[in-house]
Amino acid sequence: MRLDSADDCAEPMTHDRVRSLSLSSLPMQDPKEPEPLWLEVDRALEDWLGPDDAALRSATASANRAGMPAIAVAPAQGRMLQVLARAIGARRILEIGTLAGYSAIWLARALPADGRLVTLEIDPERALVARENLARAGLSERSEVVVGPAADSLDALIRAKIAPFDMIFIDADKRNCPVYIRHALAIARTGSLIVVDNAISRGRLIDSSTGDPHVDGLRAMMDFVSHHPRLEAAAVQTVGAKGYDGFLIATVVDERLPTIAG
Numbered sequence: 248m249r250l251d252s253a254d255d256c257a258e259p260m261t262h263d264r265v266r267s268l269s270l271s272s273l274p275m276q277d278p279k280e281p282e283p284l285w286l287e288v289d290r291a292l293e294d295w296l297g298p299d300d301a302a303l304r305s306a307t308a309s310a311n312r313a314g315m316p317a318i319a320v321a322p323a324q325g326r327m328l329q330v331l332a333r334a335i336g337a338r339r340i341l342e343i344g345t346l347a348g349y350s351a352i353w354l355a356r357a358l359p360a361d362g363r364l365v366t367l368e369i370d371p372e373r374a375l376v377a378r379e380n381l382a383r384a385g386l387s388e389r390s391e392v393v394v395g396p397a398a399d400s401l402d403a404l405i406r407a408k409i410a411p412f413d414m415i416f417i418d419a420d421k422r423n424c425p426v427y428i429r430h431a432l433a434i435a436r437t438g439s440l441i442v443v444d445n446a447i448s449r450g451r452l453i454d455s456s457t458g459d460p461h462v463d464g465l466r467a468m469m470d471f472v473s474h475h476p477r478l479e480a481a482a483v484q485t486v487g488a489k490g491y492d493g494f495l496i497a498t499v500v501d502e503r504l505p506t507i508a509g
């Protein structure tokens with residue numbers, strides 16, 4: 248049930264209102280760079296909760312050596328993904344967007360020994376590096392890097408009637424987020440968890456005027472999620488080593504609870 252009519256006053260900030268906002272009209276600092284305090288807190292969290300080990304550090308180093316952009320999730324975020332996977336007892340995880348396999352290592356480690364991580368990457372060189380990194384982490388047996396445009400790989404997996412995934416982490420080209428979330432639903436089951444990285448993108452999510460396909464892809468994904476009867480979603484804004492961003496976290500349900508009671 249949705250309350251979308253213009254004369255409804257119970258929810259003043261519907262996504263229809265948000266649609267007209269432009270970030271340039273909002274007073275805010277440039278949130279591109281992480282604040283020193285955010286970095287310090289992320290380091291302290293690593294000290295408390297466990298820093299990167301040799302395999303994760305080596306994945307980051309190999310990405311740098313290969314000239315890949317430094318866009319893997321932060322250690323604290325990798326840990327969050329791992330905790331989420333453990334919390335739902337994930338046995339099968341799908342990742343869309345591999346890079347050097349940094350987040351893949353965090354996710355694959357959450358699996359039982361007979362679990363499976365499938366991760367999709369368009370760039371064959373990155374896929375190669377990721378395979379090496381997963382091997383170095385001792386995770387080759389339970390992981391598979393599939394090379395190709397993710398939309399095609401997803402089509403192939405769906406056509407092959409692959410068993411549903413318990414968790415799907417979407418972290419590839421954001422312009423195709425609407426495609427990926429549709430495919431994710433097709434390859435999930437009731438109770439599956441879908442997590443989307445970079446959902447806030449420094450607040451640009453709410454800017455309707457960027458003309459940036461990355462932002463427009465995220466916005467189209469939010470529109471899709473907000474109307475979908477089988478997705479119950481939350482989004483969290485985050486700050487840390489990766490600056491200002493956030494995650495969309497959705498679970499696949501048989502029937503969604505009403506958004507607003509009464």
Ligand code: SAH
Pocket residue numbers: 318319320343344345346347348349350351367368369370373395396397398418419420423
């Ligand atoms: N999840 C990784 C980071 C992924 S970065 C981590 O946190 O460690 C995004 C990746 O998506 C890049 O490696 C990029 O090559 C890949 N990518 C971009 N477009 C893609 C597409 N159409 N299909 C599959 N992968 C794509």
Ligand code: DHB
Pocket residue numbers: 318319320418419444445
């Ligand atoms: C950026 C960060 C990401 O996590 C990603 O997947 C893509 C791009 C960025 O900061 O530009």
Ligand code: MG
Pocket residue numbers: 318319320418444445
């Ligand atoms: Mg990302």
